[in-house]
Amino acid sequence: MFDIYFLATSVLGGVLLILFANAASVKLPSVLRRLGDIFTSGASDIRAVFKGETDYSGKPLTRAQVAQAFPEGTWQREAYDDFKKVLLDEDLIFPCIYATKGFKTDDQLYLFIDSDDLSDPRHIRSLAAALTAYLPQARGLGPNTSLVLLAKKELHQRTIEEYNGLFWELLNGLAKLDKKAWPEDVPRDIDTDKWCLCFGGEPFFTVIQTPAHQVRRSRYAPSLTIVFQPKWIFDILFSTDAKRAGALAKVRSLLAKYDPIPVSPELKNYGDAGSRESKQYFLLDENEPAPCPYDKLSNSEVSKT
Numbered sequence: 620m621f622d623i624y625f626l627a628t629s630v631l632g633g634v635l636l637i638l639f640a641n642a643a644s645v646k647l648p649s650v651l652r653r654l655g656d657i658f659t660s661g662a663s664d665i666r667a668v669f670k671g672e673t674d675y676s677g678k679p680l681t682r683a684q685v686a687q688a689f690p691e692g693t694w695q696r697e698a699y700d701d702f703k704k705v706l707l708d709e710d711l712i713f714p715c716i717y718a719t720k721g722f723k724t725d726d727q728l729y730l731f732i733d734s735d736d737l738s739d740p741r742h743i744r745s746l747a748a749a750l751t752a753y754l755p756q757a758r759g760l761g762p763n764t765s766l767v768l769l770a771k772k773e774l775h776q777r778t779i780e781e782y783n784g785l786f787w788e789l790l791n792g793l794a795k796l797d798k799k800a801w802p803e804d805v806p807r808d809i810d811t812d813k814w815c816l817c818f819g820g821e822p823f824f825t826v827i828q829t830p831a832h833q834v835r836r837s838r839y840a841p842s843l844t845i846v847f848q849p850k851w852i853f854d855i856l857f858s859t860d861a862k863r864a865g866a867l868a869k870v871r872s873l874l875a876k877y878d879p880i881p882v883s884p885e886l887k888n889y890g891d892a893g894s895r896e897s898k899q900y901f902l903l904d905e906n907e908p909a910p911c912p913y914d915k916l917s918n919s920e921v922s923k924t
Contacts, residue, residue: 676741677748679728679766695731698769698842705840714837714873715826717856718846721763728753728766735770735777735830735843737785743792747818750847751798754819762855770843773830782829782843783901783909789845790825793818794916798924807915812894815850822850825900834880834904850889863888881906 675688689695706719713719721727730749732742746768753766777785799820801807806814816823825847828840857863867888874882883902887894901909 675731677730677745677752679730679749679753681728682722682725685729689731694733694771695769698731698772698844699729701841702767702769702844711877712873714870714877716869716873717763717852718765721761721765724761724763726761726764728760728764730766730768731771732768733771735773735782735785737782737789737843738792740792743789744796746789747793747796750793750818753847754821754849757849758851762852764849764852766847768845768847772842777829777831779829779831779903782827782831783903784912786827786845786901787912790816791913791916794918795920797919798921800923809897809911809913809915810895812890812892812896815889815896816900824848824850824853824896827901832904834878835883835902836878837874838902880904 673688680688685695685699689699703722706713706722728749730746732739732745734742736742749766749768757764757766797818799818802817802820802822804813805817805822808814816825825845826838827846828838828844830839830841830843832839857866871882871886883899883906885895885898885902885908887899889896895908897911898908903909
């Protein structure tokens, strides 16, 4: 039996190769890298078409859409249900109470990727597309909104250090696909107290949870999970210094009960002297800062809008 998926992908690849080969101004290594990405993505798309599946890559979904698209027993539903279970646990209260509120009020949107290899160009493109779709509607979703990335649960076990490296590869790849200019009031140098992740012209706070975390329970998830929060939500939630101080004190109190390890010394107010928001994104299982492999994220490689 011949594989129609392979045949269709081969035809698509042959056409693309001819087109690229006739573009005299394009360098071969760049062509080969792009072809590899296109073949991988194209194979997935072709299989989805022949199997009658809907392609949700790059599409942020509401709670109702997740329930409709992914029935019980699918890996997407399993990852979503694991996330939901943690947030709604009444016996062990999840420290980020705003994440729980965001779920209950349906302020969150969800994106699914089919592996935890965050360096996969497919996943980077999917996240860029999802954030681009999310931002115009984010302010209408509510004050506890976020985009939640959920990965397929893997059988193999990566280390915390591997996840940290992959996480930064994802953020760097995301920067290469940003069509908006980096905000002028946010420095590009990561090792400063004013740096934060930006995409689509918006500053973000992001948090990653991995299957490898064992001691810092608040950063553990059965399926790799990353939450992207536009930072304007903090202007709403912490509209006064008193509200900010009260909220942070409550979160720290819950963290002390939730984690068997003392609260990370990296959790500081953005912009405070000595603070580094980059060190809050990925916390290790010990109170040592996770290394960041970049001094700056890459410049965008796409045309600005």
